[in-house]
Each structure stands twice: as C-alpha cells, then as structure tokens.
Amino acid sequence: MKLFVFDHCPFCIKAMMVAGLKKLSIERVYLQNHDVDARIEKVGANLVPILQKEDGSYMAESLDIAAYLDNWDGNPQLATGSQDHNIAAWAEASRPYTSRLLYPRWMMINLPEFQCQEAKAWFTKNKSAMLEQDFDTAFAQTEENLAKVNASFGLLDWLVLPSERHNQLSYDDVNLFPSLRNLTVVKGIQFPPRVRQYIEEVAALTGIALYDDVAV
Numbered sequence: 001m002k003l004f005v006f007d008h009c010p011f012c013i014k015a016m017m018v019a020g021l022k023k024l025s026i027e028r029v030y031l032q033n034h035d036v037d038a039r040i041e042k043v044g045a046n047l048v049p050i051l052q053k054e055d056g057s058y059m060a061e062s063l064d065i066a067a068y069l070d071n072w073d074g075n076p077q078l079a080t081g082s083q084d085h086n087i088a089a090w091a092e093a094s095r096p097y098t099s100r101l102l103y104p105r106w107m108m109i110n111l112p113e114f115q116c117q118e119a120k121a122w123f124t125k126n127k128s129a130m131l132e133q134d135f136d137t138a139f140a141q142t143e144e145n146l147a148k149v150n151a152s153f154g155l156l157d158w159l160v161l162p163s164e165r166h167n168q169l170s171y172d173d174v175n176l177f178p179s180l181r182n183l184t185v186v187k188g189i190q191f192p193p194r195v196r197q198y199i200e201e202v203a204a205l206t207g208i209a210l211y212d213d214v215a216v
Contacts, residue, residue, distance in 0.1 A: 013178035020207030034122030081171035
C-alpha cells in the first residue's frame with residue numbers, strides 16, 4: 001500500500017497516525033503541494049491524503065482511510081470518540097490564529113511537499129488569499145496570535161492522557177492530535193504541561209515526528 005500525503009496537512013496526519021500506531025508497512029509518498037493533477041487523476045478531486053490499496057485502487061477522505069487501516073488486519077485498535085463537541089469548540093476558538101501562525105512557518109522550514117518553487121508559490125498565493133493578508137504580515141503578528149492560541153488551551157482541560165487509558169487511542173486523538181502537533185513548529189508556544197505530555201505520548205505511540213527542532 002501507498003499513502004500519498006503532505007507532512008503538514010492535519011488530514012494526512014490522521015491517516016499517518018493510524019499507519020504508525022498499527023505499524024503497517026505502507027510506503028509514504030509526498031506529493032508536491034501545487035500538483036493538483038496528481039491528486040485529481042487518482043481520486044477525481046484535489047484531496048489528500050490518498051491511499052493506494054493492495055489492489056491498486058485509490059481511496060480518499062482521511063477518516064475513511066483511518067478506519068480502513070485500523071481494520072485492515074481484522075484487529076482494530078481505535079476506540080470510539082466521545083469528545084467531538086469539545087474538540088470542535090477548541091478548533092473554533094483557535095483556528096483563526098493557528099492559521100496565521102502556521103502558514104508562514106511552513107515556508108520557513110524544509111517540508112517534503114515544498115521541494116520546488118512552484119509548490120511554495122502555489123501555497124503562498126492560495127493561503128494568503130484565505131488569510132486576507134500576506135505571510136510577512138501574518139508572521140509579524142506572531143505575538144498577538146500566539147497569545148490567543150495559548151489562551152485557547154484552557155478549553156482542553158478535559159484531556160485524558162494515553163498513559164491514563166492503557167495507551168489506547170481513540171478517534172478523538174485522531175481528530176485532535178494533528179492540530180496540536182503542527183503547533184510545535186511555533187517557537188515560544190506555551191502548551192500547558194498536560195497538553196504537552198499528551199502531544200508527546202501520542203507522538204510516541206504513532207511515530208509522528210514533532211517540529212520542536214525546527215520551530216520558528
């Protein structure tokens with residue numbers, strides 16, 4: 001099997017988490033960010049992640065891929081989620097600020113999906129339009145946006161660590177961890193100790209690398 005992904009994409013991280021948790025032998029293929037045709041020719045739409053199954057067919061939609069991989073060996077490990085409302089509440093509170101923190105930084109570190117100038121230019125053009133400001137301006141507002149994100153972590157006081165539940169992950173983790181993991185690219189972010197421990201424990205269980213060493 002092959003998994004076509006971007007390293008920074010939260011939807012891709014969901015699929016990569018399950019592949020890592022299950023220790024499945026899956027080839028990870030990083031598409032260039034601007035190469036829309038490569039996605040469309042596989043699944044008929046500009047989507048990632050994309051899983052190429054054993055029979056050569058393709059499937060999209062991150063949670064569908066996560067479920068497929070979890071059930072692939074007939075021994076699913078993910079528990080049912082129960083915190084959709086709380087995850088959505090944190091996402092709604094933090095998203096306007098996380099986007100402004102993350103988008104400029106993806107252009108500042110070496111990611112496999114941005115290995116050519118065309119990929120960087122495509123991302124910069126599209127995401128700047130979404131932010132309604134250029135990346136330099138967004139980066140210059142780091143202190144203001146970071147304060148908002150740091151404050152939002154109070155909405156995660158319900159977190160239960162994997163080590164407190166026999167290291168069993170659930171779909172709550174699949175939906176929450178990717179966004180928290182990406183924020184490790186922001187230098188100076190102030191995760192509450194429990195949130196930071198959660199990030200480290202899930203990363204260890206799933207084999208997902210954090211961005212601490214390259215944080216900007």
